Amino acid sequence: MQSLSFNPTNSIEPVISIGSLNHYFGEGKLRKQILFDINLNINLGEIVILTGPSGSGKTTLLTLMGGLRSAQEGSLKILGQQIRGANKKQLTKLRKQLGYIFQAHNLMMFLTAKQNVRLSLELHDHFLEQNLDGKAQSILEAVGLGNRVDYYPENLSGGQKQRVAIARALASNPKIILADEPTAALDKKSGRDVVELMQNLAKEQGCTILLVTHDNRILDIAHRIIYMEDGRLIPNPV
Numbered sequence: 001m002q003s004l005s006f007n008p009t010n011s012i013e014p015v016i017s018i019g020s021l022n023h024y025f026g027e028g029k030l031r032k033q034i035l036f037d038i039n040l041n042i043n044l045g046e047i048v049i050l051t052g053p054s055g056s057g058k059t060t061l062l063t064l065m066g067g068l069r070s071a072q073e074g075s076l077k078i079l080g081q082q083i084r085g086a087n088k089k090q091l092t093k094l095r096k097q098l099g100y101i102f103q104a105h106n107l108m109m110f111l112t113a114k115q116n117v118r119l120s121l122e123l124h125d126h127f128l129e130q131n132l133d134g135k136a137q138s139i140l141e142a143v144g145l146g147n148r149v150d151y152y153p154e155n156l157s158g159g160q161k162q163r164v165a166i167a168r169a170l171a172s173n174p175k176i177i178l179a180d181e182p183t184a185a186l187d188k189k190s191g192r193d194v195v196e197l198m199q200n201l202a203k204e205q206g207c208t209i210l211l212v213t214h215d216n217r218i219l220d221i222a223h224r225i226i227y228m229e230d231g232r233l234i235p236n237p238v
């Protein structure tokens, strides 16, 4: 892993650039606007926390930024790629440059920790010639699971499973990590450990982190906190 330390203020072009973004769910009479006029730039190396009440649209915005659903109105540029109107091939290419950490960690239960991490490396052609087992092993060591590489998820604690999910997301050196409630279901200490781990690894790899959370205990790891309410970004919440 590289040991470069990135300064978010040094970035030139935002890695995420959103302008006048609106989003709707449902059809016809049931069509409902969920996101309203979202404008947001996020720079390389920034750790941004997106917070706000349940149902305010955080996950919808996060999945749009991850190219996991199509943008309907406005502009959404991720790593220079316009998502609105992007075709499947462009979205697939983009997704390979992102790391996802979701609450349910989505680990393959029939694969060991190492095999789970290896699987994400196998999706990238340029890793195929490398020693994938060795790379998976070293990233698991970096997240403190060097002695659990051959364990199946069912034999790991919640915090350890979340570490495997982090190792998997970071293994391919993504430029952006999108995390949805990564500390939910973790106790105070494990939650703290997990975000500090993300923070350190992101610093070393120079990647941007966008993290959705309700967890007030981790707000201090962010360079910037963005508050969302009723589908809108609130500039200066009281």
Ligand SMILES: Nc1ncnc2c1ncn2[C@@H]1O[C@H](COP(=O)(O)OP(=O)(O)OP(=O)(O)O)[C@@H](O)[C@H]1O
Binding pocket: 025, 026, 034, 052, 053, 054, 055, 056, 057, 058, 059, 060, 061
């Ligand atoms: N697939 C969908 N179809 C219709 N409505 C949806 C869909 N997904 C989300 N919604 C609605 O969009 C709104 C925003 O949901 P979203 O999950 O983005 O909020 P959130 O801020 O992430 O909430 P939470 O903190 O509870 O996860 C909610 O009113 C939700 O009911």
